Amino acid sequence: MKNTCNRVWLTSVLSDSDVPNALTLCFSLRRVLTTRRLAVIVSPKVSRVSRAALSYGFDFLFILDDEGNTAGLEDEDFVKLFVLTLQGFEKCVMLSSNMLVVKNCDELLNKEENKQQTFVFPENGDSSILKIRPSLQVFNCLMKQLAKRNGTRVDAILKRWLSKQTPQHTLIDEKYNQNFDDKATFLGEEKNIAIVNLKNTTAHELAFLGKRVLHLWKCIHDESVLPILNAVAKVCTN
Template sequence: MASQGKPMAWVTLATTDAYALGALVLAHSLRQAGTAHRLVVMITPGVTDTMRTQLSGAFDDVISVDVMDSGDAAHLALMSRPELGVTLTKLHCWTLTQFSKCVFLDADCLVMTNCDELFEREELSAAPDIGWPDCFNSGVFVFTPSQETFRALVQLAAETGSFDGGDQGLLNTHFSDWATRDISRHLPFVYNMTASATYTYLPAFLRFGKDVKIVHFLGSNKPWMNPQAGDASSPAGRFHAAWWDIYQSRVRRADGGHHFLEQRRRWEEGRIDFTGADRFDNVWRRITENLERPEQPAAAQEVGAHSELVSGLAKVSLSPAEPSPEDSARRAAWERGQMDYMGSDSFENIMSKMNQTLKK
């Protein structure tokens, strides 16, 4: 236990303000569950100062780390998740040697009940991935910080890469005997209950779902993207609603309502601050700055649900100084307050481009 008297910690990661929102809700869920351990969030320069301040109110330690990105567009495209190369940043958790043992949690996890018993497990303990159960899912895992392990992982990433382009493929390659060596390193599924499992195996969910300890909102559809979605009477909707309860009661109040979710709500209600925060120049600049970056992998532009806006803007960004008549018309419409805010100018379309910029 607590070797060398060092503390133990829960660790998460946020490289953008959107994922930081997930981290905030996660931190509050851990406090609510009465954990005895420290809460640590690793952040990168993509997180704004305002958000950093808010994180330091919820976490014991906010630790800045460098972005590590696989840049592996080809493998990430196989999962249709071009944004996940950046998850290699997660590897930095092994450098937190001020702690004797840690549990890593993705920022899209929600803790339903006290799980401090996880710290009795050894590295590397994790739950099966529902897509390929001989691999573990890297959204929840017990590990022992060690510079040596960190170096080995970085070397593996450089030499052979990750078979999925993200951290999960790499970690499963490094800890390759997880599936067979020691059953005590298999965490029960209730410690990493993928929200979508509620419909892939509903009878099991009905039988065991009451014991869920940690929910993981795996996939591209995160709770912070959908204020309205979530039918509290459906199994998955119940967890979504639980996430939103914490957001509304603990996070929203703390940020004084200035958060982008407020901006999104205003936006979708048509209450857009056309000449202030939401003015055309502000939004446009951030989008084009991103598209003009030559190192942006092509896959990040092509894949995803935002192709209409993205492809339109990509054309424009080739000659940023000279907007086409179509874009001038769009700008004029925007400035008249007649933007297509539920369609091509939807908050989600624009936010996704901003997030790509923030991730760089």
């Protein structure tokens, strides 16, 4: 049986405004009874109160190492490379904080790929979900290349690098990164959808209770996340 500690779900919080979404993602994973541990990478810019709140949901909290960002990348780009430095893990599945897990997807972490394939992208190329195999050697190699990127986004460079390293690389099925659609009722199609991407949908917009996915998001947020945010804020202000 695989060690359930060395393969983790991972997300990032780069500002205080990301915290409600990240915690809702966290509790959506717990709701579907994942057997894997949950980790979050937090920017040094995030407040002490927000870090305290995150510790109630996640098993591991890592501070994004700004000093290691020798290529001067934006945090949203650098965080994808920072995962390579987490050598305590064999494999990570990194999810954008604005995603919602609607069914158990532990098979994503169980599936074996070519060990030379450091990054696994989804079929549609959207890096809201990434499978990453930590490696300091790859991290140092990529940071050198990115220092000369001339404005090219990290995703483009990673895909180019990956195609040279592993031409026959595997991809993540689109059911793990289903974009939100007002006309869809994803929860009635569980065979076809496992993770919903609520990209560009902010927390205060999730009030459309007639939509089943948004209703689930709001239920998890209100029942599991809000009590934590309120309790931590109260303790920290006293």
